[in-house]
Amino acid sequence: MKIQSLPITHPPSLITDKKPLLVLVGPTAVGKSDIAVHVAASLGTEVLTADSRQVYRGMDIGMDKPSLDQRRGVPHRLIDLVNPDQPFNAGMFRRHAIEEIERLHRERKLPLVVGGTGLYVRTLVRGLCDAPQADPEFRAMILREAHEKGGCFLYERLTCVDPESASRLHPHDEVKILRALEVHHLLGRPLSEVHRDHEFGEMPFVSCVIGLIRGREALYRRIEDRVELQLAKGLVVETERLLAQGYRRDLGSMKGLGYRQIAGYLAGEYDYAEAVRRLKRDTRRFAKRQLTWFRKEPGLTWLSIEDHESSEQVAERILIQIEAFLATLADDRQGAEELAS
RNA sequence: GCCGAGGUAGCUCAGUUGGCAGAGCACAGCCCUGAAAAGGCUGGUGUCGACAGUUCGAUUCUGUCCCUCGGCA
Numbered sequence: 001m002k003i004q005s006l007p008i009t010h011p012p013s014l015i016t017d018k019k020p021l022l023v024l025v026g027p028t029a030v031g032k033s034d035i036a037v038h039v040a041a042s043l044g045t046e047v048l049t050a051d052s053r054q055v056y057r058g059m060d061i062g063m064d065k066p067s068l069d070q071r072r073g074v075p076h077r078l079i080d081l082v083n084p085d086q087p088f089n090a091g092m093f094r095r096h097a098i099e100e101i102e103r104l105h106r107e108r109k110l111p112l113v114v115g116g117t118g119l120y121v122r123t124l125v126r127g128l129c130d131a132p133q134a135d136p137e138f139r140a141m142i143l144r145e146a147h148e149k150g151g152c153f154l155y156e157r158l159t160c161v162d163p164e165s166a167s168r169l170h171p172h173d174e175v176k177i178l179r180a181l182e183v184h185h186l187l188g189r190p191l192s193e194v195h196r197d198h199e200f201g202e203m204p205f206v207s208c209v210i211g212l213i214r215g216r217e218a219l220y221r222r223i224e225d226r227v228e229l230q231l232a233k234g235l236v237v238e239t240e241r242l243l244a245q246g247y248r249r250d251l252g253s254m255k256g257l258g259y260r261q262i263a264g265y266l267a268g269e270y271d272y273a274e275a276v277r278r279l280k281r282d283t284r285r286f287a288k289r290q291l292t293w294f295r296k297e298p299g300l301t302w303l304s305i306e307d308h309e310s311s312e313q314v315a316e317r318i319l320i321q322i323e324a325f326l327a328t329l330a331d332d333r334q335g336a337e338e339l340a341s
Numbered sequence: 342g343c344c345g346a347g348g349u350a351g352c353u354c355a356g357u358u359g360g361c362a363g364a365g366c367a368c369a370g371c372c373c374u375g376a377a378a379a380g381g382c383u384g385g386u387g388u389c390g391a392c393a394g395u396u397c398g399a400u401u402c403u404g405u406c407c408c409u410c411g412g413c414a
Contacts, residue, residue, distance in 0.1 A: 028378070053378055063378080089375035119377050129374050139376095168372090175380040176373070183375095195374060257378045281367080286378050292371060 019105045020329055021205035022322060024114045025050075025121055025294055026212030027287035029222040031311060033066045035212065036114040037074050038315035043110050043322070046075040048100050050115025050124070053256050055081040055088050058245075061230050061238045062258030084242060084253035091133055094123040101205070110322075118293035125209060125297075127202020131194050132186040139178055142185075157181060162190035208325040209300045210318060213291070218307055223283045231276065236262055257283050 024039070026032050040047045053063040057080045065079060077100045082088050101111040101124070115121060146153045155171040158180055165180040183191040214222070239262040247254055249263045258279060265275035294300060301321065305314055 051378085052376090087376085090377075091375035093375085117377065119374070122374080127374090131375070134375055170372085170381055173373090173381040175376060179375080191374085198374070200374070252376050252379065255376085255379065260378090283378080284368095288369085289371095290378085293373080293377090 018203075018206045019101075020110060020326070021101065021124065021207045022110055022112045022325075023050075023121055023125060023207055023209040024112065024212065024318070025118070025209065025297075025300070026116065027219060027290040027294075028064075028116050028283060029226045029287065030212045030214055030219060031222070031305065031314070032114055032116065032212060033064075033070065034311040035314050035318065036112065037066070037070065037072050038312055039318050039322075040074045040112050041072065042315065042319055043112065045104065045109040045112050046077055046100075047071075048097060048104075048111055048113045049076055049078045050093070050097070050113050050117055050120045051078075052088070052090075052093070052117040052120060053253070054079045055093070056084045056253045057082065058242065059084060059238070059253060059256070059259070061233045061235045062256060062262075064226065064230065084247045085251055087134065087136070088252075089134055090119050090123050091128060093117075093120045094128050097124055098204070116290055118290060118297070121209075122200065122297070124205070125203070125207045125299075126200035127198065127204060129194050129198035131183050131191065134179075135182055135186060138182050138185055142178070142181060154178065154181065158184075162192055164192035165190060168192070206329060207299070208322060209297065210321060211294050211297070211300045211302045212305060212314070213302055214305045214307075219287060220284055223287060224280055227276065227280050227283060230258060236266070239263055240266060257286060 022039075022043075024032060024036055036047050051063070053059065054065050055078065056063065066076065078093070078096055081092075081096060097113070097120075101113075104111040113121065113124060142154070152171055154174060154177045155166065155169075158169070158177050159166040161184045162180055166177075169176050169180070171177075180191040183189075183194065187194070213219075235258055239259050242254065242259065243249075243263065243266065249255075249260070249267075254260065254263065261275045261279040261282065264270060264278075265272055270278075303314070303317060303321070
């Protein structure tokens with residue numbers, strides 16, 4: 001019976017090698033942080049944050065980092081890794097995260113990844129293709145050239161060197177066109193080829209991915225409440241401080257939700273009420289994009305949160321799912337051992 | 342009460358010399374492999390205030406009524 005339950009795609013030898021990974025995802029303001037602390041405390045483990053924004057030091061209110069009080073003694077990792085003007089990206093996240101995951105495995109703890117950055121989570125669950133890191137010099141150079149030549153220079157160039165990537169991208173999507181050109185320049189191979197070799201088929205761990213969700217109206221209400229709370233905590237002062245420290249508005253970190261809208265208000269582009277309106281709107285749109293991303297994540301189990309549920313109650317339900325996941329893991333392992341002997 | 346102005350999408354409004362209506366915002370759906378809280382794409386969701394009249398046909402013209410906002414009493 002045990003042997004029959006083995007998925008054909010996983011040879012027994014691989015299953016015994018692979019270590020488990022727990023992952024909690026969901027849109028912004030769904031309540032991940034509070035719930036995760038309860039889950040981590042029950043499991044006696046730590047929280048590994050998969051959030052592209054919480055890695056920046058000094059950006060606390062805008063990125064909604066959980067306070068020490070909220071963390072209730074549970075260690076949180078992968079937060080405050082770089083300064084706001086330092087580069088950070090999915091590859092760097094993956095390297096830091098894998099280090100922490102392996103450490104926890106050595107300490108016989110179950111790694112619990114919690115976050116809303118879909119791409120970052122995916123680099124852990126399904127890997128990341130072997131392409132070179134971002135090259136700021138190349139980008140600056142080619143952007144200068146594009147500025148001089150104007151029009152669709154970048155897109156046309158990509159059509160020549162990597163027609164497959166070009167056909168998948170819209171001519172207006174400069175960020176992704178730039179990346180494809182960069183990879184071709186550094187590697188001498190088209191990015192589309194690198195992607196085809198990888199296809200997110202890496203699976204370094206046996207992952208249990210749970211997606212938290214609420215009704216759209218409830219989620220939007222929570223987003224509004226959270227924005228108000230961030231403003232009350234001093235988001236404007238924090239933005240002023242970052243600008244005074246010399247962090248310019250065009251930095252990736254400063255384009256994050258909160259800082260972008262408040263910086264526009266501080267620069268006199270619109271009034272305070274308009275800044276708040278835009279911040280709420282942009283956060284709602286972001287939550288929607290997150291949902292679109294997670295919806296197509298294979299193997300994700302949704303867990304819908306009711307309005308009346310406390311984070312402890314939700315954590316209880318998650319723990320039941322985790323127990324079931326660990327039980328199948330133990331079954332598979334036992335089956336593999338029987339097969340091997 | 343009288344005199345103006347107006348009632349069209351969730352909101353602000355445009356428009357149809359009579360042929361089942363369109364912008365912005367809001368909203369919805371989607372794409373994504375080292376910028377991802379970034380970046381990009383697509384979509385009009387409607388008893389045109391109500392009822393009658395004229396007309397082949399009325400959101401548009403006419404009448405009555407209702408409502409909102411000004412001004413005068």
